Amino acid sequence: MSMNKLFNEKLNIINIGTETFKHDLDKQGVSAVQVDWRPAAGGNTDVLRALSAIEKDPRIDKANDEAVKRMKDSRPVLVDMDQAKNVISGMHEKLILHAGPPVSWEAMCGPMQGAVIGALLFEGLADNEDAARRLAASGEIEFAPCHHYQSVGPMAGVLSPSMAVHVVEDQEHGNRAFCSINEGLGKVLRFGAFGEEVLTRLAWLKETFMPVMQRALRAGDGIDIKQITAQALHMGDEGHNRNKAATSLFLREMLPSLLTHQVQDDDTKAVIDFINTNDHYFLNLSMPASKVALDAAHGIEHSTIVTAMTRNGVDFGIRVSGMGENQWFTAPANKVQGLLFPGYTEEDAALDIGDSTIAETMGIGGFTMAGAPAIVQFVGGTVEDALQYSQQMYHITGGENSNYSIPTLNFRGSPIGIDIRSVVETNILPIINTGMAHKDAGVGQVGAGLVEPPERCFYQAVTTFAEEVHV
Structure with a gap:
């Protein structure tokens, strides 16, 4: 094709990179498509x-x-619940786990410091906020990422020895992962709240919720988290911030054991109500299920x-x-x-x-x-x-x-x-x-x-x- 013929025809222009040239073409009424392109690694x-x-x-x-x-081969199954210190290897009375890569107390953001304060109050290591802050800054408390202890935690991710955790086992590869219980929405530890209502809820999860769930889980063969996740993805969940279907499916799997192997009806009803009204409950199962699969890889x-x-x-x-x-x-x-x-x-x-x-x-x-x-x-x-x-x-x-x-x-x-x-x-x-x-x-x-x-x-x-x- 000759150059004269080319420029006498309507041009279909693709502009790659900076948009300045396309803006000039737009002003002239010339049709052009912008392609947002950068060299690999940003040109580094x-x-x-x-x-x-x-x-x-x-x-x-x-x-x-x-x-x-x-x-893909991983088979995560919820097999138990227990206090962190009973199941997490290396957990000790003055170890506080947190989300993310390593970070010191002084460098922690506000919500993580708030969650640490709540954990120290919950453990009885401090009796007020000021005392908790002094203790956290004293060097007596060891801080470490959850990931270094086969664990994961949402948001601040703070986990202390007495807290109740899910125990998820990869029944294909044999490794385990641990995660706290989702507290629901509102003022909760994972978002850095540490008031009386937060501490009361944590105590209830340890003293009432965990024993009820523990008996039910130990009486059965565990709950297949992978199967629930697969089904929930077909019901409008995505496995991170939307867990409505997965939580409902999990509760349905738990109900037979909860209703058969419990003694205190009031506690059992409270446990069922807690899961049923907490659409985010399954997040704290989805996370350790993903963790065991990725640790295996x-x-x-x-x-x-x-x-x-x-x-x-x-x-x-x-x-x-x-x-x-x-x-x-x-x-x-x-x-x-x-x-x-x-x-x-x-x-x-x-x-x-x-x-x-x-x-x-x-x-x-x-x-x-x-x-x-x-x-x-x-x-x-x-x-x-x-x-x-x-x-x-x-x-x-x-x-x-x-x-x-x-x-x-x-x-x-x-x-x-x-x-x-x-x-x-x-x-x-x-x-x-x-x-x-x-x-x-x-x-x-x-x-x-x-x-x-x-x-x-x-x-x-x-x-x-x-x-x-x-x-």
Whole structure:
């Protein structure tokens, strides 16, 4: 085609990169499509060099296939409830676990400090807020991530020795994970509240709720969490912030044992009512179920699959299968964008916080929003956004999980196995839906929304993997 003929025809223009050129075309009435494109790794030459070194290694592909297989093969079952100190190896009287990567008391955000204060009051180690703050700052209390003790906790994620926990066992691989009991909404410990109502509820969970559930669980063969999750995903849940169907299914599974093996009818009724009126109850089962699967996939030589994403209200951290068990790649946590409760503004909200991103790491939560359109009423956005988020996640994952399928995507298996190489190459970050805590201790939840990890976590992971692992 001659140049004269080309310029005498109507042009269909695609503008890649900066939008300035498209704006000029718009002013001239010329039709153009904008493509939002950035070079891999945002053009960072050091990261690009590291990515190039590990991009095509067949050892990595084989290791990643094994990691994804272990995640899919996992069979999480709720087998027991007990106090944390009785079941978590290494738990001691002055150890407080928290969400996210490691953080000191002085560096903790407001809601995490509030939850620590509540835990110290609950344990009887302090008798008022000021005494709890002094003790926390004294050096007598050891703080550690839940993840370092096979545990996970939503929001502040604070777990102390006497608290009641779920015990979830992976009956395929034999490992266990632990998580606190979901307290419901309102002023609760996980959002940093520590008033009398919070402490009373924690005591009831330990002294009444746990023994009733414990007897029922020990009388049976456990509750299959994987099966409930799979069914709930077909009923409008996504496994992180929408758990209405899963909670109902869980209660239905528990009822026969609760009604057969209990003695005190009033306590049994109170336990049933507590679960039945708490739509978020199943979150604290979904999390340890995801944790056991991802722990089973950790420690595979040469694997670049992410086995944990977590945040503490200060930093966001990721862990990678082929690297150290407690090796975190961190960067400052982002602000959650979403819907705020009446009376609150963006300035009231803490930065991204909680271990509940273990759901997205497992390929549910934000990754399966396409099948849970009602979630947008809680976290913001549109149904079309939810569909697009799920579809995007296939570009950064190593497989599809047929155990957890998405009806609105023609029952396609959920995207599973976040590959740090793919995240860096595509510039697509994992999508996370989450609650928002008030930035100050003692206030509680102020909203919910969507957030992404800081890209720097993945840049660090790719660079370190190329230097330390890829030999």
